[in-house]
Amino acid sequence: MGVRPRGDRQVKDNEAEMREAIAATRTTLTTLPGLDTVLAAKVLGHIGDLAVGATLRMAWQADRRALLAVAVSEIGQGIAAAASLLAINAVMHAR
Known part of the structure; x- marks a missing residue:
């Protein structure tokens, strides 16, 4: 086909x-x-x-607390996703 x-x-x-x-x-x-x-x-x-660097500089100047909150949130989501993938991988390869 x-x-x-x-x-x-x-x-x-x-x-x-x-x-x-x-x-x-x-x-x-x-x-x-x-x-x-x-x-x-x-x-x-x-x-x-x-242009991410320029965007981060502008965000830092505009509202540092908000930028840090977003950064911590994104890092946390990345860690959670990585842990989830590792757990799924461990289950799939368990014998």
Whole structure:
């Protein structure tokens, strides 16, 4: 069975949305050899926009307590997710 035309349209629509999102970041990732739209979108999804430093500086100046609260919350969520994944992995590999 081949890919249905509807699936092709969805893939093309998704790629168009990714191209728009990548263009909005003004990144040059797609100029690197071997980095297509999908891979560039994945990279940006993992590392985010490199303007994070500027955003953090502005947040620090605007409301330090709120920034620290968000940071602690995010770290806590990351630790909880990691612990959960480790527990699931242990159960799946228990004999």
